[in-house]
Every structure is written in structure tokens, then in C-alpha cells.
Amino acid sequence: MRTVVPVALGARSYEVRIGEGLIDGAGAEILPFLRRRKVAVVTDESVAALHLERLVAALASQGIAVSTLSLPPGEGTKGWPQFARCVEWLLEQKIERRDIVIAFGGGVIGDLVGFAAAVLRRGVRFVQIPTTLLAQVDSSVGGKTGINTTQGKNLVGAFHQPSLVLADIGVLDSLPPRDFLAGYGEVVKYGLLGDAAFFDWLESAGPELAAGDKVARHRAVARSVEMKAGIVERDETEEGERALLNLGHTFCHALEKATGYSDRLLHGEGVAIGCALAFELSQRLGLCPQEAPSRVRAHLKAMGMKTDLSDIPGGLPGAEHLLNLMGQDKKVVDGRLRFILARDIGQAFVAEDVPPSVVLTLLNDALARP
Numbered sequence: 599m600r601t602v603v604p605v606a607l608g609a610r611s612y613e614v615r616i617g618e619g620l621i622d623g624a625g626a627e628i629l630p631f632l633r634r635r636k637v638a639v640v641t642d643e644s645v646a647a648l649h650l651e652r653l654v655a656a657l658a659s660q661g662i663a664v665s666t667l668s669l670p671p672g673e674g675t676k677g678w679p680q681f682a683r684c685v686e687w688l689l690e691q692k693i694e695r696r697d698i699v700i701a702f703g704g705g706v707i708g709d710l711v712g713f714a715a716a717v718l719r720r721g722v723r724f725v726q727i728p729t730t731l732l733a734q735v736d737s738s739v740g741g742k743t744g745i746n747t748t749q750g751k752n753l754v755g756a757f758h759q760p761s762l763v764l765a766d767i768g769v770l771d772s773l774p775p776r777d778f779l780a781g782y783g784e785v786v787k788y789g790l791l792g793d794a795a796f797f798d799w800l801e802s803a804g805p806e807l808a809a810g811d812k813v814a815r816h817r818a819v820a821r822s823v824e825m826k827a828g829i830v831e832r833d834e835t836e837e838g839e840r841a842l843l844n845l846g847h848t849f850c851h852a853l854e855k856a857t858g859y860s861d862r863l864l865h866g867e868g869v870a871i872g873c874a875l876a877f878e879l880s881q882r883l884g885l886c887p888q889e890a891p892s893r894v895r896a897h898l899k900a901m902g903m904k905t906d907l908s909d910i911p912g913g914l915p916g917a918e919h920l921l922n923l924m925g926q927d928k929k930v931v932d933g934r935l936r937f938i939l940a941r942d943i944g945q946a947f948v949a950e951d952v953p954p955s956v957v958l959t960l961l962n963d964a965l966a967r968p
């Protein structure tokens with residue numbers, strides 16, 4: 599079974615192709631996009647060990663010459679040193695403006711390589727072959743690319759849309775359970791921000807999805823991509839509605855920075871904790887029903903996910919410090935934080951006027967919970 603989700607953006611339009619076994623057919627899928635039979639593939643060392651040979655064989659079967667670069671795995675890679683290494687390697691490979699770069703990996707590789715493609719010779723095309731659940735449902739679609747800096751998360755980057763996304767759901771079979779659940783944090787986000795029926799379905803189908811059911815996996819990836827594509831088509835550069843995709847992220851990004859972009863907290867784990875906090879904040883502000891935050895937390899807990907600050911190993915800075923880190927959020931306008939809050943499950947909106955004192959109290963309470 600194959601689902602094709604178009605992302606209609608005029609001259610920057612592309613397709614997200616979802617199905618099993620797409621990596622083995624990647625040569626034929628990508629060939630029509632090539633001006634000459636040469637590509638550069640950038641991946642991480644873990645993905646390379648498991649899946650790179652297969653991708654290279656698929657490309658070679660169409661007579662496509664491939665050069666490969668494998669970066670260290672993990673969020674720590676998404677910064678200046680590995681970014682510079684990647685850009686310089688691409689230049690050494692003599693990748694031309696009409697060539698294609700392939701980002702083969704999770705969100706770290708997709709974001710970093712997408713940004714490298716955005717600036718290489720002032721912009722070359724790239725193809726996303728996402729290999730994590732998170733990358734298939736979220737990061738490979740929509741063209742946000744970039745890296746982290748010491749000041750905060752994703753603070754340097756560019757909007758640069760891919761030319762094609764190949765989401766081979768079979769590749770997720772080798773994903774460690776922790777990374778699968780992290781990706782599930784972004785899947786749940788879609789239900790919470792705009793599709794209550796999808797959240798209902800996740801409440802019952804979540805366990806079979808985590809157990810590897812391929813029908814449920816296909817449906818979860820396809821629905822997430824469909825929702826993201828629609829939002830991106832209506833608001834490519836986040837002037838309005840796209841900010842909804844940031845549900846949970848104001849908290850998440852501060853926590854990722856506070857934990858040093860390390861494996862103490864994966865991005866998707868931070869999103870789950872952030873969504874729980876965003877619903878709690880909405881309820882404290884009298885915006886959503888009492889039951890909504892408990893229902894969100896109950897589902898995340900039932901899936902074995904992190905939901906509380908105390909689920910993050912090691913110490914965290916105090917509430918004031920976390921609030922200060924949020925000041926680097928890209929949604930900040932005139933120095934004022936904006937949050938994605940919710941009127942109920944599936945009904946998120948952008949809130950401009952959240953009193954910092956309420957956020958501070960929320961954080962203090964969350965830090966005090968065992």
C-alpha cells in the first residue's frame with residue numbers, strides 16, 4: 599500500500615510518498631529529479647550501519663554514482679561543527695547547484711542536511727528519506743531546516759523545502775523503542791492540536807502501533823503528514839496557523855537547552871512533556887475543561903512516555919531560569935512570549951497574552967512534583 603500526500607506550494611511543490619520498501623526503489627523514485635546520475639547522501643553512523651548499503655544499491659541499480667558521509671548520531675550533531683563538516687564535504691564532492699543531496703536519517707540529519715542544502719552554492723535541491731517515526735511524521739515535511747546554538751534550539755536555519763520525501767515505514771522496524779515513543783510524541787501532538795478523532799483513535803490504537811502493527815503505522819504516518827501538509831500549504835513560513843505545530847515546544851525547547859541537547863531528553867520526549875504542560879496551562883487559565891489535561895497525561899503515561907519534569911534524569915534549573923530560556927523562542931514578539939494553548943483536545947490556538955507569573959507558578963509546581 600502506498601499513500602502520496604502532495605504539498606502544494608507553487609514552484610516549491612513536492613510529494614510525500616509513504617509505503618513499505620520505498621528505500622529499495624529509491625533509485626527509480628529519485629532518477630526523474632536528477633540532471634546527472636550523481637548524488638551525495640548524508641546520514642548518521644547508526645543508520646549507515648543498518649540501512650545505507652541498501653540505499654546505495656538501490657541508487658546504483660539506476661546507474662547513479664553515490665558518495666556518502668556519516669555523521670555521529672544524536673542531537674549533539676545538530677550544531678556548528680558537524681554543520682561545517684557537512685557543508686565542506688559537499689563542496690569537496692563538487693555537488694553542483696543542479697544536483698541533489700539526500701538526507702537519510704532522523705530529524706537531526708534532516709534538519710542539518712536540509713540547512714546545508716539551503717546554503718550550499720546559495721541553495722541546492724535535497725530529498726528527505728526519513729528513517730525515524732518523528733522524521734516521517736514531522737521533520738521531513740514542511741521545509742524547516744536548521745541547527746541548535748548555545749543560545750537555544752533551532753536558532754539558525756532556513757525555510758528550504760525538499761524536492762521529494764520518501765517515507766519507508768518498513769525502516770522503522772529497527773528503531774529502538776525509546777526513539778519510536780519519542781516520535782509518537784509528535785504524532786499525539788497532531789491529534790491534540792487539531793483532530794480530536796485522531797486522538798481518540800490513538801488512545802485505542804497506540805499500543806498496537808508501538809507493538810509494530812503496519813496498518814496502524816501507515817495510518818498514523820499518513821494522517822500526521824496530511825495534517826502537516828495542509829498547515830504548511832496554508833502558512834509556509836509561520837506567519838499564523840503554522841505556529842500550532844509548535845504545541846508543547848516552548849517548554850520542550852527550553853528543556854532541551856537545559857539538558858544540553860543530550861540523551862537525557864529526546865526532542866519528542868520534550869514535546870510530550872510540553873504538551874502535558876500546555877494543556878495544564880490552558881486549564882489553569884480557565885480555557886479548557888478540567889478533564890482535558892488528565893486525559894492527555896493518562897494517554898501518554900499509558901504509552902510509557904515521559905509526562906513530567908521528574909521523568910527527566912538529572913537536575914533541572916529553576917523556574918526563573920527555564921522561563922528565561924523560553925525568551926529565545928522564535929514565537930516571541932516584542933519580548934513577549936506566545937504559547938500554543940487549547941480550548942479542548944483538538945482545538946489549539948495561539949495565545950498572545952499569557953501572564954509570565956502564571957507560567958512561573960506552573961513551572962514551580964511542575965518542578966516540585968515527585
Ligand SMILES: NC(=O)c1ccc[n+]([C@@H]2O[C@H](COP(=O)([O-])OP(=O)(O)OC[C@H]3O[C@@H](n4cnc5c(N)ncnc54)[C@H](O)[C@@H]3O)[C@@H](O)[C@H]2O)c1
Nearest residue numbers: 644671672704705706729730732736737742769772773865
Ligand atoms: N524540521 C522540523 O519540522 C522538525 C520537526 C520535528 C523535529 N525536528 C527535529 O528533529 C530532531 C529529532 O529527530 P529524531 O527524533 O528523528 O532524532 P535523531 O535524528 O537523533 O534520530 C534518533 C536516533 O535514532 C537512530 N535511528 C534513526 N533511524 C533509525 C532506524 N531506522 N533504525 C535504528 N535507529 C535509527 C539515530 O541514529 C538516532 O540515534 C530534533 O533535532 C528536532 O528539533 C524538526
Ligand SMILES: O=C(O)C(=O)C[C@@H](O)[C@H](O)[C@H](O)COP(=O)(O)O
Nearest residue numbers: 736740742751752840843844847928
Ligand atoms: O514544522 C513546524 O512548523 C514545527 O513547528 C514542527 C516542530 O515539531 C519542530 O520541532 C520544529 O522544528 C520546531 O520549530 P521551531 O521553529 O520552533 O524551531
Ligand SMILES: [Zn+2]
Nearest residue numbers: 784847865869
Ligand atoms: Zn517538534
